[in-house]
Amino acid sequence: MGLVTAAIPFFLLAVLIELTLDRWRGWGLYRLNDAIGSLGAGILSRILGLVKVGILMLLYIPLYQWLEPTYQSLGINWSLDNPWHLVLAVIAYDFCYYWKHRICHEINIFWAEHLVHHQSEDYNLTTALRQSSDLLPLGWIFYLPLLLVGMPPEVLITAGAIDLIYQFWVHTQKFPKVRWMEWILVTPSNHRVHHAQNKVYVDRNYGGILIIWDRLFGTYQEELEDQPCIYGVRKPLNTFDPLAANLQHFKRMWLDAVYTQSWKEKFTLWFRATGYRPADAEAVMPVPSGDLDNFQRFDPQISRGLRGYALAQHVIYSVATLLLLQFSTELGYGLTALMVLMLVIGLVINGRILDGEPRTRRWELARLALLGATTPLFPAVIWAQVAGYCLVSGTAWWVLVFTHKDDTVTSVSH
Structure with missing residues (x-):
């Protein structure tokens, strides 16, 4: 370790x-x-x-x-x-x-x-x-x-x-x-x-x-008392999905490379100064920077029940990650890769739940069904725990999302 x-x-x-x-x-x-x-x-x-x-x-x-x-x-x-x-x-x-x-x-x-x-x-x-x-x-x-x-x-x-x-x-x-x-x-x-x-x-x-x-x-700057720090990035992410977080700037550069008409720009924009965009791509697809004078953090409002569900899922993912890090060498590459995939899917959907993404209503049930279907591929010693987790999570999600109108996921404009 x-x-x-x-x-x-x-x-x-x-x-x-x-x-x-x-x-x-x-x-x-x-x-x-x-x-x-x-x-x-x-x-x-x-x-x-x-x-x-x-x-x-x-x-x-x-x-x-x-x-x-x-x-x-x-x-x-x-x-x-x-x-x-x-x-x-x-x-x-x-x-x-x-x-x-x-x-x-x-x-x-x-x-x-x-x-x-x-x-x-x-x-x-x-x-x-x-x-x-x-x-x-x-x-x-x-x-x-x-x-x-x-x-x-x-x-x-x-x-x-x-x-x-x-x-x-x-x-x-x-x-x-x-x-x-x-x-x-x-x-x-x-x-x-x-x-x-x-x-x-x-x-x-x-x-x-x-x-x-x-x-x-020459890159030092002291923290100034009259300039409180505003945290984040100029072009905000506006999602709690960790995979989207990793793809944010790659996606923007790729779209710039698609939209620009200059072949030189298509190949060089990747290595230009941070934030550089071809003029024609920026004209077609403007991405405004945040207004620091009226800064508002991305903070979609979802029900207390859904917040509790997302927290419980995160705790479970954290425990699963610690166990996977400890025992991955004993599991072999194929099984480790499968478990990593299941965790990645869970992290993505959990982030989207926190975003208030309506499609997570179906996505979360599909995730639990997929996890249940792949359980026989896992070590037999954890079959009962995984099956129990799927059953309890599925029941809780159904109650929160499909039986209480006040607890449905609300759409958030990004």
């Missing part, structure tokens, strides 16, 4: 603590739909990782093995047992992360992958878990330079995990600005700036652990 997977229960515990304090003190930092949307994106990222090939390691390991005799001749010998080696590895990784993160904000196709992390219009610890699924993995390019210093794959993986785990705690609004920390480390204050869509804050503070990279390369 990797460090990040091992840390997930502690992440969830911290979320529960912040949520409890939020409700107790009335901070208003959490909305159920946004929190589930963010956590759903995090689940999608982790489970898709079980069925995808890790391109970085696929390339990095053979290249390292090819260069290993050279490292040995130069006396380069990294060790996880040496704490100073680990410190240096984290610093080197964080430097590469800075440039990866910065390019993700500056070039269209890289932004398409990173965008997911910025879509939440709230800012709390669930935002930290809102991760891209890397449907088109490109970030690995930025870590290949670590071969130049002979960093072994296991050291790279550990440094990357530490860098990612550190970033969890900075996604909170309730940690005050601490002056000395702002000069050296990424903190909640300067990372709030990074997630804000205010003009003064956009594309600033890219560091993972160290903010010194931003100070060195």
Whole structure:
């Protein structure tokens, strides 16, 4: 089990603590739909990782093995047992992360992958878990330079995990600005700036652990008392469906490539500055940015019963994900892929329930029927649990949606 997977229960515990304090003190930092949307994106990222090939390691390991005799001749010998080696590895990784993160904000196709992390219009610890699924993995390019210093794959993986785990705690609004920390480390204050869509804050503070990279390369911006952060992205997602979240910018670029008449634009728009659109495509299909002077968060209203149902489903998906992450190696690729598919379908429909999508009336019943039909393919030890889950969920959904007129899903204009 990797460090990040091992840390997930502690992440969830911290979320529960912040949520409890939020409700107790009335901070208003959490909305159920946004929190589930963010956590759903995090689940999608982790489970898709079980069925995808890790391109970085696929390339990095053979290249390292090819260069290993050279490292040995130069006396380069990294060790996880040496704490100073680990410190240096984290610093080197964080430097590469800075440039990866910065390019993700500056070039269209890289932004398409990173965008997911910025879509939440709230800012709390669930935002930290809102991760891209890397449907088109490109970030690995930025870590290949670590071969130049002979960093072994296991050291790279550990440094990357530490860098990612550190970033969890900075996604909170309730940690005050601490002056000395702002000069050296990424903190909640300067990372709030990074997630804000205010003009003064956009594309600033890219560091993972160290903010010194931003100070060195001119991308640092302090959080200003007279400029409260407005979270989210300029072209809002307006859905809590985690798959749609991952496809949002890819879809927009693809449509631009279809609508533009210029063949040059069709091939180059993917690598232009973030937000660039061919003029003719924009004229045919305008996508206005949000009005920050009259900013309204996407917050469709659905019945209390449906909110409770969506929360219960999310809890079940979370438990299933933790179990799948733990036992996937024993299940084999085919069965793991089937379980991942069932979870993906569930996450998508659950997000659409929170959107107030009317079609979920039928979709959710179809999902439960499909899950019931595929149950014999699962390990026999969980047949009874899956069958019971389908029966209870189906009954609850039928009662909520088809027998109580006040509890039907209402349409929401996006």
